[in-house]
Amino acid sequence: MNVASSPVFSAAPTAPASSLSLPLARLLGHTADAVQAVRSGHSLNDALARCPLEARPGTQALSFRVLRGLGGALAVRALLASKPPAAPVDALLLSALALLWPSQDAPYADHTLVDQAVSAARQRNAPSASFVNAVLRRFLRERDALVAAAEQDPAAAFNHPAWWIKRLRRDWPAQWQSILQANNQRGPMTLRVNARTGTAETYVQRLHAVGLAAQAVGSYAVMLAAPCPVIQLPGFADGDVSVQDAAAQMAAPLLIGSDGLNALRSGANVLDACAAPGGKTAHLLELADVKVTALDSDASRLLRVSETLARLKLDAKVIQGDAGDPHSWWNAVPFDAILLDAPCSASGVVRRHPDVRWLRRPEDIAALAAVQARLLDALWPLLKVGGRLLYCSCSVFKAEGQDQIDAFLQRQADASVAATTPLPGHLLPVPDNRHSAGSVDFVASRDGFFYALLQKS
Numbered sequence: 001m002n003v004a005s006s007p008v009f010s011a012a013p014t015a016p017a018s019s020l021s022l023p024l025a026r027l028l029g030h031t032a033d034a035v036q037a038v039r040s041g042h043s044l045n046d047a048l049a050r051c052p053l054e055a056r057p058g059t060q061a062l063s064f065r066v067l068r069g070l071g072g073a074l075a076v077r078a079l080l081a082s083k084p085p086a087a088p089v090d091a092l093l094l095s096a097l098a099l100l101w102p103s104q105d106a107p108y109a110d111h112t113l114v115d116q117a118v119s120a121a122r123q124r125n126a127p128s129a130s131f132v133n134a135v136l137r138r139f140l141r142e143r144d145a146l147v148a149a150a151e152q153d154p155a156a157a158f159n160h161p162a163w164w165i166k167r168l169r170r171d172w173p174a175q176w177q178s179i180l181q182a183n184n185q186r187g188p189m190t191l192r193v194n195a196r197t198g199t200a201e202t203y204v205q206r207l208h209a210v211g212l213a214a215q216a217v218g219s220y221a222v223m224l225a226a227p228c229p230v231i232q233l234p235g236f237a238d239g240d241v242s243v244q245d246a247a248a249q250m251a252a253p254l255l256i257g258s259d260g261l262n263a264l265r266s267g268a269n270v271l272d273a274c275a276a277p278g279g280k281t282a283h284l285l286e287l288a289d290v291k292v293t294a295l296d297s298d299a300s301r302l303l304r305v306s307e308t309l310a311r312l313k314l315d316a317k318v319i320q321g322d323a324g325d326p327h328s329w330w331n332a333v334p335f336d337a338i339l340l341d342a343p344c345s346a347s348g349v350v351r352r353h354p355d356v357r358w359l360r361r362p363e364d365i366a367a368l369a370a371v372q373a374r375l376l377d378a379l380w381p382l383l384k385v386g387g388r389l390l391y392c393s394c395s396v397f398k399a400e401g402q403d404q405i406d407a408f409l410q411r412q413a414d415a416s417v418a419a420t421t422p423l424p425g426h427l428l429p430v431p432d433n434r435h436s437a438g439s440v441d442f443v444a445s446r447d448g449f450f451y452a453l454l455q456k457s
Contacts, residue, residue, distance in 0.1 A: 025119035030059040036091035044355035067354035069098035075156035089128040163362040182429040183350040189227035192244040193220045206234045239312035247449040252283035255390040268336040273323040276301030278308035285314040292316040334384035342372045344393035348448020401450030418453040
C-alpha cells in the first residue's frame with residue numbers, strides 16, 4: 001500500500017495533550033503551515049516532518065481535525081471574504097474556522113481560539129491580524145446561519161471534494177453517505193500480536209497489567225480503547241506486537257490459507273510486491289515458515305521494512321526493484337504465492353490519512369488503475385502453475401477493486417478466483433459491513449479495503 005501520507009505517530013491523534021504547554025498561537029501557526037502544504041500538493045506526513053519535534057503531537061492533532069473539516073471551512077470562508085487572502089493567511093483562517101465549527105468536543109473555547117488565531121496572524125503577517133479577527137468574530141456572531149448556508153454544498157456538508165462524492169455515489173448508491181461520515185471519524189489504534197510470541201487474549205492481559213484498556217478482536221488482533229505511543233506498549237521493542245489496522249491484517253491469512261489442503265507448504269517461495277513499510281511481510285513470516293522476498297521500488301521506504309523485520313527478529317530477502325519490471329530483479333525462480341498490495345488512492349483509509357481527499361485529483365484514479373493493471377500483468381508470469389496471487393488495495397473505489405480484477409480475468413485465461421477461501425471483496429467503512437476472514441473481525445476496523453485471491457491453472 002502506497003498511501004499519499006503515512007502516519008508520523010503510530011497512535012491515532014487525539015486532542016493535544018503533552019503539547020498543551022506550548023502557546024496555542026504557535027500550534028496554530030504550525031497547523032496553518034501544514035494545511036498550506038497540503039493545499040499546495042504536499043503530504044501531511046512531509047509537512048509534519050518539518051515541524052519542530054516538541055510541537056509535532058499538538059500540530060498533528062489539530063491538523064487532522066482541520067483537514068476533516070476543511071470543506072466546510074472553505075465554503076464559509078467564501079461567504080465571509082470576497083476573495084481569498086494570501087496563502088499563509090488563508091491557511092490560518094481556514095484552520096481557525098474549522099476548529100470553530102460547531103462540535104460537541106471542540107478543543108478550545110471560542111474566545112481563546114480567536115484570540116490565539118489573531119496572535120498567530122500577527123506573527124505570520126502583521127497587517128492581516130485585523131482581517132482575521134473581523135472574519136472570525138463575524139463567523140461566531142452568525143455561525144448557525146453561515147454553517148447552514150455552507151452545508152447546502154455537499155463538499156462542505158461531507159468535507160470531501162465534489163468529484164470524490166460523485167464517484168462514491170456512483171459506486172455505492174446505498175452506502176455513500178455512511179462512507180463519507182465514517183471518513184470523518186478517528187480510527188481506533190489496532191495492534192497485531194506476533195503469533196510466534198503470544199495471542200490477542202494474552203496480550204490484552206499484558207496491556208491491562210500496565211493500565212491500558214483493550215479488547216481482542218481476533219486471534220492476534222487487539223484494539224486499544226485509546227491510542228498511545230508505541231513505547232508504552234509492553235514488548236513492542238522486543239517484537240511482541242506491531243501497529244496494524246485490522247483490515248490490513250486480513251492479507252497474510254488470506255494468502256497463506258487456513259487448512260491443510262489450502263495452506264501454503266513450509267518453505268514456500270513468497271513475493272511481497274510493494275512491500276514497504278513491511279507490516280504484511282512481517283505478518284506472513286509470523287504466521288508461516290515461508291521464504292519471503294520483500295520488494296519495493298523506494299530505497300528509503302525499504303529501510304523501514306528492514307527495521308521492522310529486525311525489531312520482530314524475522315528474516316526476509318529485501319530487494320529494491322520495480323514490481324512492474326521483473327527482469328531487473330527476478331532470479332527466474334517461480335513463486336508459490338504473490339501478495340500485491342497495490343499503489344492506490346487510499347480512499348478506504350481517509351480517516352487515518354485526512355489529507356488524502358484533498359491531495360487526490362479525479363484523473364488520479366484512472367492513472368492508479370493503469371499502474372495496478374500493469375503490475376498485475378507483470379507479476380502473473382512469475383507465479384507457478386497452481387500458485388496464488390492476492391491482490392489488495394486500501395480503496396473503496398471499484399475502479400481499483402472489483403472492476404480491476406474483472407478486467408484482469410478477461411485478459412488472463414489461466415487466472416480464476418480461488419474457490420477454496422471465502423473472500424471479502426470490497427470492505428466498506430460502514431457499521432453494517434460485517435465480515436470475518438481468518439482470525440480478524442472486520443467490524444473492529446471499518447477501514448475500506450478490497451481483496452481478491454487469484455489461482456493460476
